[in-house]
Amino acid sequence: MQITTYQEALDYIYSFIDPTRQGSPDPAIAARSLARLRALLDIAGNPHQQLAAVVVAGTKGKGSTCALIEAMARAAGLRVGLWTSPHLSSYRERIQIDREPISQATLIQLVRDVQPIVDAFDTATYGRPSTFDIGFVMAMRHFVAAHVDLAVVEVGLGGRFDAAATITPLIAVISSISYDHMAILGPTLHDIAYNKAGIMRPGRPAITVPQHPEAAAVFAAEAQTVGAPLWLAAEHTVEPWLASGQPLTYPAPPQPGRLRGGFQRENARLAMGTALLLRDQGVPIDDQAIRRGLAEAWWPGRFELIAGPPRILIDGAHNGDSAQKLWQAISDELPHRQFILVLGTSRDKDIAAIAAALAPQAAHVIITRSNHPKAMDLDRIAAEVAPFTNAPMQIVPVVAEALATAQALAEQDDLICVTGSLFVVGAAREALGLAVAD
Missing domain, CATH: 3.90.190.20 (Mur ligase, C-terminal domain)
Structure with a gap:
C-alpha cells in the first residue's frame, strides 16, 4: 500500500502494536528484542552509528534533562535531534530537530522509506518489529539525513535492553532512580539501577546525580566493569566519582528559567554537567550557551x-x-x-x-x-x-x-x-x- 496521508502513516506505525507482546523481566527475552532492533537497524544502514549522541536514562526527570541538554546544545549553535517518548498529543513530538516536531510530510516520507526495510526483515528469525522499533529507526534515519550535530536520545524503558542501548553515546546520562516498571525491570532498586546502568560504554563518560546507596553501588560497579569514567552532578560541582580530573564548576546556579519545581534543580545540575563533559570531548558548548539553555528550556506537562x-x-x-x-x-x-x-x-x-x-x-x-x-x-x-x-x-x-x-x-x-x-x-x-x- 502506498502511504499518501499522515493518518495512513500513523496507521502503518501503529499496525505493529502487538497487545499480546509484553515487556519481560527475563533478560533472555529482553535481549532478543534488542537483537531484533539491531537486525532492523542493520538493514536500514545502521544510522545510529553515524550520530554523535547523548543517551539519557532514569526513572524520573529524564525528559526534562533531555530538554535542558538539547536547549544548551542548540544555544551553542548546534543542530540538535531529540528522540523522546511517550508523546503527549502528537506522534510528531517524538522526533524533533531544534525543538521542531517532524513535519507530517517528512513523517509520511520516512514511513514510505521504512516500508521496504520492514518488508525485507527476517521475521522468522527475529519476530515482527514493534511500533517502537520502527519509530526509533525512522528517528535515527531522519537525524542522519538532516545532518544533526548532536542527537539527544531518551531511553524508553530501562536502558540495558532499550532501543537506545544500540547507541555508543558520547555521554551516558542517568537521572534519579526510584521504583517504577518493577514487573519488567525488577522489584528492587538494585534491579532497576542495573537496567539503567546498561547504557554505560567503555571509555565513554557517564554522569548521574546523588542516588540511593543501593542504586549508587550498582552504578559504581557497572562503571568499573565496563571501564566508563563516572561523574557525579553534586550540589555545588560536578565531581569525578570513578574518573580522573578535577571537579567541574557549574557556570550558573542550577535554576531553570521556565521549568518550575524545586526538583528541576537536580535535572539542571545533571544537564549542565553533561554539557561540561561534552565540552571536554570537543563539543563547542560554552558557558553562555549553558546559561541560555538553562533559561530557555521547556518541557510541557511537567509542573x-x-x-x-x-x-x-x-x-x-x-x-x-x-x-x-x-x-x-x-x-x-x-x-x-x-x-x-x-x-x-x-x-x-x-x-x-x-x-x-x-x-x-x-x-x-x-x-x-x-x-x-x-x-x-x-x-x-x-x-x-x-x-x-x-x-x-x-x-x-x-x-x-x-x-x-x-x-x-x-x-x-x-x-x-x-x-x-x-x-x-x-x-x-x-x-x-x-x-x-x-
Missing part, C-alpha cells in the same frame, strides 16, 4: 502552571517518589486555599504510593482516565485512593469533563492539580487548548 483563577497545575508524576516531590514543590512554591486533585494513571503504576503523597492533601478528589489502552480502571483507582483521604471523591471518566468538574468546584484561590499519567496530562492540555491531538 506546568496555567494561570487562573483558579490556577491549574499539570504534572506527569506517575510514581510515589515523583508524587512526593510534586507535593513538596507545591508546598514550597504554590500557596493556595484548597487543593483539588484530578487523578488518573496507568495499570502498571503504584497508585497507592501516588495517592499516599497527594490524596491526604486534597479537599476534593476526582478520578479519571485517559483513552490509552493501559489506563487503569476507574473503580480500581478509587479503591486505592480511598484509604488515604476523607475528601469527597467523584469518578468522571473523561479527562476534559473531570477538569471541568474541578473548575466548577474551585474558588479563585484554590489550586487544581492534574497528575498521575502523561496520557492524562496530554488529554488535560488538549482540553485547555494548549495542544491539538493528531
Whole structure:
C-alpha cells in the first residue's frame, strides 16, 4: 500500500502494536528484542552509528534533562535531534530537530522509506518489529539525513535492553532512580539501577546525580566493569566519582528559567554537567550557551502552571517518589486555599504510593482516565485512593469533563492539580487548548 496521508502513516506505525507482546523481566527475552532492533537497524544502514549522541536514562526527570541538554546544545549553535517518548498529543513530538516536531510530510516520507526495510526483515528469525522499533529507526534515519550535530536520545524503558542501548553515546546520562516498571525491570532498586546502568560504554563518560546507596553501588560497579569514567552532578560541582580530573564548576546556579519545581534543580545540575563533559570531548558548548539553555528550556506537562483563577497545575508524576516531590514543590512554591486533585494513571503504576503523597492533601478528589489502552480502571483507582483521604471523591471518566468538574468546584484561590499519567496530562492540555491531538 502506498502511504499518501499522515493518518495512513500513523496507521502503518501503529499496525505493529502487538497487545499480546509484553515487556519481560527475563533478560533472555529482553535481549532478543534488542537483537531484533539491531537486525532492523542493520538493514536500514545502521544510522545510529553515524550520530554523535547523548543517551539519557532514569526513572524520573529524564525528559526534562533531555530538554535542558538539547536547549544548551542548540544555544551553542548546534543542530540538535531529540528522540523522546511517550508523546503527549502528537506522534510528531517524538522526533524533533531544534525543538521542531517532524513535519507530517517528512513523517509520511520516512514511513514510505521504512516500508521496504520492514518488508525485507527476517521475521522468522527475529519476530515482527514493534511500533517502537520502527519509530526509533525512522528517528535515527531522519537525524542522519538532516545532518544533526548532536542527537539527544531518551531511553524508553530501562536502558540495558532499550532501543537506545544500540547507541555508543558520547555521554551516558542517568537521572534519579526510584521504583517504577518493577514487573519488567525488577522489584528492587538494585534491579532497576542495573537496567539503567546498561547504557554505560567503555571509555565513554557517564554522569548521574546523588542516588540511593543501593542504586549508587550498582552504578559504581557497572562503571568499573565496563571501564566508563563516572561523574557525579553534586550540589555545588560536578565531581569525578570513578574518573580522573578535577571537579567541574557549574557556570550558573542550577535554576531553570521556565521549568518550575524545586526538583528541576537536580535535572539542571545533571544537564549542565553533561554539557561540561561534552565540552571536554570537543563539543563547542560554552558557558553562555549553558546559561541560555538553562533559561530557555521547556518541557510541557511537567509542573506546568496555567494561570487562573483558579490556577491549574499539570504534572506527569506517575510514581510515589515523583508524587512526593510534586507535593513538596507545591508546598514550597504554590500557596493556595484548597487543593483539588484530578487523578488518573496507568495499570502498571503504584497508585497507592501516588495517592499516599497527594490524596491526604486534597479537599476534593476526582478520578479519571485517559483513552490509552493501559489506563487503569476507574473503580480500581478509587479503591486505592480511598484509604488515604476523607475528601469527597467523584469518578468522571473523561479527562476534559473531570477538569471541568474541578473548575466548577474551585474558588479563585484554590489550586487544581492534574497528575498521575502523561496520557492524562496530554488529554488535560488538549482540553485547555494548549495542544491539538493528531
